[in-house]
Amino acid sequence: MIPRIAYIASNTFREAVRDRVLYNLIAFALLLSGAAIFVGQISIEIERLVVINLGLTAVSMFGVVIAIFIGIGLVSKEIEKRTLYTVLSRPVRRWEFIIGKFFGLAGTLVVNTFFMAIGVFGALLYVAHKFSKPDALILVALYFIVLEFLIICSLALLFSSFSSPLLSAVFAFSLFVIGSFADDLRGFAAMAHGMTRWFATAAAYLVPNFSALNVINLVAHQQSIGSPLILQNTLYALFYAVMALSGAILIFERRNLK
Amino acid sequence: MAAIEILGLEKTYMVGFWRKRPKRALQPLHLTVEEGEIFGFLGPNGAGKTTTLKILMGLVFPTAGSARILGHDWTDPEIKAQIGFLPEQPYFYDYLTAHELLDYYGQLSGVPAKGRKQRVEEVLQRVGLTDIRGVQLRKFSKGMLQRAGIAQAILHNPKLVFFDEPMSGLDPLGRREVRDLMEQLKHEGKTVFFSTHILSDAEALCDRVAIIHKGELRGVGAVEDLTSTVQGKVEVIWQGSLIPASLKALGAECHVTGDTVRAVLPEKQQDAAIDALRRERIRLIAITPLRTSLEAYFVEKLQHSQTTAGVTS
Numbered sequence: 001m002i003p004r005i006a007y008i009a010s011n012t013f014r015e016a017v018r019d020r021v022l023y024n025l026i027a028f029a030l031l032l033s034g035a036a037i038f039v040g041q042i043s044i045e046i047e048r049l050v051v052i053n054l055g056l057t058a059v060s061m062f063g064v065v066i067a068i069f070i071g072i073g074l075v076s077k078e079i080e081k082r083t084l085y086t087v088l089s090r091p092v093r094r095w096e097f098i099i100g101k102f103f104g105l106a107g108t109l110v111v112n113t114f115f116m117a118i119g120v121f122g123a124l125l126y127v128a129h130k131f132s133k134p135d136a137l138i139l140v141a142l143y144f145i146v147l148e149f150l151i152i153c154s155l156a157l158l159f160s161s162f163s164s165p166l167l168s169a170v171f172a173f174s175l176f177v178i179g180s181f182a183d184d185l186r187g188f189a190a191m192a193h194g195m196t197r198w199f200a201t202a203a204a205y206l207v208p209n210f211s212a213l214n215v216i217n218l219v220a221h222q223q224s225i226g227s228p229l230i231l232q233n234t235l236y237a238l239f240y241a242v243m244a245l246s247g248a249i250l251i252f253e254r255r256n257l258k
Numbered sequence: 259m260a261a262i263e264i265l266g267l268e269k270t271y272m273v274g275f276w277r278k279r280p281k282r283a284l285q286p287l288h289l290t291v292e293e294g295e296i297f298g299f300l301g302p303n304g305a306g307k308t309t310t311l312k313i314l315m316g317l318v319f320p321t322a323g324s325a326r327i328l329g330h331d332w333t334d335p336e337i338k339a340q341i342g343f344l345p346e347q348p349y350f351y352d353y354l355t356a357h358e359l360l361d362y363y364g365q366l367s368g369v370p371a372k373g374r375k376q377r378v379e380e381v382l383q384r385v386g387l388t389d390i391r392g393v394q395l396r397k398f399s400k401g402m403l404q405r406a407g408i409a410q411a412i413l414h415n416p417k418l419v420f421f422d423e424p425m426s427g428l429d430p431l432g433r434r435e436v437r438d439l440m441e442q443l444k445h446e447g448k449t450v451f452f453s454t455h456i457l458s459d460a461e462a463l464c465d466r467v468a469i470i471h472k473g474e475l476r477g478v479g480a481v482e483d484l485t486s487t488v489q490g491k492v493e494v495i496w497q498g499s500l501i502p503a504s505l506k507a508l509g510a511e512c513h514v515t516g517d518t519v520r521a522v523l524p525e526k527q528q529d530a531a532i533d534a535l536r537r538e539r540i541r542l543i544a545i546t547p548l549r550t551s552l553e554a555y556f557v558e559k560l561q562h563s564q565t566t567a568g569v570t571s
Contacts, residue, residue: 004366007362007365011354011362014354082345082347082348086350088315088317089345090338091338091339092335254319256271257312258271
């Protein structure tokens with residue numbers, strides 16, 4: 001069971017690595033970090049803030065694009081190209097395939113984030129000439145970004161298990177945008193009345209709360225992040241990813257591969 | 259023990275915008291394939307061959323019925339370690355090389371890591387892909403992909419192999435090689451179940467065949483039995499182009515091809531025909547009972563079903 005998941009994950013990772021689009025995105029992310037250095041040089045006394053803000057936002061944005069771009073095709077592309085036939089005709093359970101694909105994509109994003117993080121720290125060192133203790137908070141922000149990727153991967157897989165890549169992309173990207181404003185949505189729900197309040201509250205709690213995972217501004221301003229938030233975000237991201245993956249498995253287990 | 263027992267498998271798809279219109283792809287199918295035989299699953303395009311194979315592979319869920327493969331329930335994932343499957347017009351991860359592809363499939367099939375590399379090399383050699391084992395599959399021709407498909411199907415040394423249109427995309431030499439391979443698999447004691455609409459392949463290879471049309475089984479039997487129906491006629495072939503008048507008088511239908519003549523006449527006139535040829539000092543090449551070809555049987559079954567459908571409607 002576990003070896004088969006690992007083999008599928010490893011193959012998914014290999015596919016992503018051999019995909020030239022992925023290389024382009026990494027290169028582009030590094031380019032953006034370079035731009036951060038440029039902006040930092042023309043700013044006055046706020047180089048560090050600009051580099052962290054721009055760098056981490058780039059890490060997040062490019063990761064999200066990669067997660068959606070690859071994630072939406074993980075199942076539907078395999079069905080469309082019929083590559084799935086020779087996998088599922090082996091002793092591979094459908095749920096193993098979904099989990100393997102998830103870890104493959106998540107692994108790709110972790111590696112991708114690692115290299116982009118090196119770019120961010122490099123840029124920071126370039127403008128600040130040294131690291132200070134609060135810079136360690138960047139690691140927490142990066143950890144939250146990875147948690148964000150886990151949720152997006154699982155959602156992309158969920159949509160990919162029943163719809164076309166285009167629709168999956170629309171669904172996943174829409175949820176990402178709405179989820180980024182989850183706090184505002186909750187605020188709106190608190191102010192609304194009647195059915196609107198009911199719908200807004202339901203929507204606010206159903207969509208992934210990406211705004212809670214975004215601590216880039218706090219880190220850039222060297223504000224501390226408490227352990228409870230780290231634990232809460234970890235549990236929330238894992239719960240959301242597990243629920244989305246369970247949905248993907250439930251759908252995929254019943255799907256006819258025509 | 260039967261290699262495959264299909265017990266009333268049927269499939270109905272719901273089609274249309276609201277998915278309320280039923281479309282029956284497979285009528286209740288009952289079929290048994292014995293161990294060690296090459297079994298041909300014949301039918302025109304859209305007959306239900308691929309649907310049957312997909313149900314057996316767990317890719318499509320049947321509306322009703324069940325099956326047993328090698329004595330186990332067909333839904334048991336572990337039984338798949340003993341099954342090989344070549345889909346119709348296979349397509350693989352094109353970013354992988356042939357060697358990487360087979361290694362991956364070997365991992366998924368549970369081929370032990372220790373002997374996997376050697377096994378991959380053996381199979382690559384067997385299907386003639388050794389020289390291009392390091393080439394990515396996106397550079398493969400259709401025929402080469404078909405060979406890779408056959409390789410992945412036999413990689414884990416399965417007891418039962420399913421081939422869906424295995425000759426598709428292959429040139430005459432490739433087809434011959436696949437036929438040889440299927441015969442080798444049979445000699446190794448494996449069961450081969452293959453679907454095709456190329457009847458000459460089935461006639462040359464199969465121990466038994468089943469004919470399916472519009473999702474319904476039309477006939478099953480040993481190829482020998484299906485093709486041995488003597489129609490009370492014999493075929494006489496002799497050298498030259500002369501057709502004796504006495505032979506024509508016997509009611510023979512004669513056709514001259516090159517320097518041979520082929521005549522078909524009633525079986526009871528056989529001796530008289532031989533005497534007539536001897537009198538003319540003509541060299542007799544062959545005299546054989548006329549048999550129904552598999553193609554004739556196939557066409558008859560299909561026409562019968564169409565006639566029945568016409569009467570019903």
